[in-house]
Amino acid sequence: MWEKKQESDDIKAILGKGAEFTGKLIFNGSVRIDGDFQGEINGQGSLVVGEGALVKATISVKSIYISGEVQGNMNVKDKVHIHSTGKFLGDVNTPVFIMEEGAFFDGKSQMSSSGQKKTAE
Numbered sequence: 001m002w003e004k005k006q007e008s009d010d011i012k013a014i015l016g017k018g019a020e021f022t023g024k025l026i027f028n029g030s031v032r033i034d035g036d037f038q039g040e041i042n043g044q045g046s047l048v049v050g051e052g053a054l055v056k057a058t059i060s061v062k063s064i065y066i067s068g069e070v071q072g073n074m075n076v077k078d079k080v081h082i083h084s085t086g087k088f089l090g091d092v093n094t095p096v097f098i099m100e101e102g103a104f105f106d107g108k109s110q111m112s113s114s115g116q117k118k119t120a121e
Contacts, residue, residue: 017052051085
C-alpha cells in the first residue's frame with residue numbers, strides 16, 4: 001500500500017484563500033494559511049504557508065513549510081522548508097534550512113544547534 005507522508009500531519013486550523021486576518025495567532029499542532037495574514041504567530045507545531053498565501057509576521061514555531069510568501073523574522077526550533085514556489089524575506093534562526101530549486105530567500109540566516117548536543121571526542 002502506497003502512503004504519502006504529510007508535512008503537516010494533523011491540521012488544527014486553516015485560513016483559506018481569499019480570507020484576510022490581522023492579529024496574533026497562538027496554536028498547538030499544525031496550522032495552514034492559504035490567505036493573507038499579518039501580525040504575530042507563535043506555535044508549538046508546524047505552520048504551512050500555501051501557494052498564493054501572503055504572511056507578514058514575526059514567527060516562532062517548531063517547523064514551517066513555505067510555498068507562498070513570508071515577510072518577517074522567524075525563530076524556528078526544528079526546520080524551515082522553502083518549496084520551489086516559496087518566497088521568504090527576513091531573518092531566520094533555525095537548525096535546519098532547506099530550499100528547493102526555484103525558491104527565493106532574501107535575508108540573514110543563523111543556524112542554531114537547538115536540540116543537538118555536542119559530544120567531546
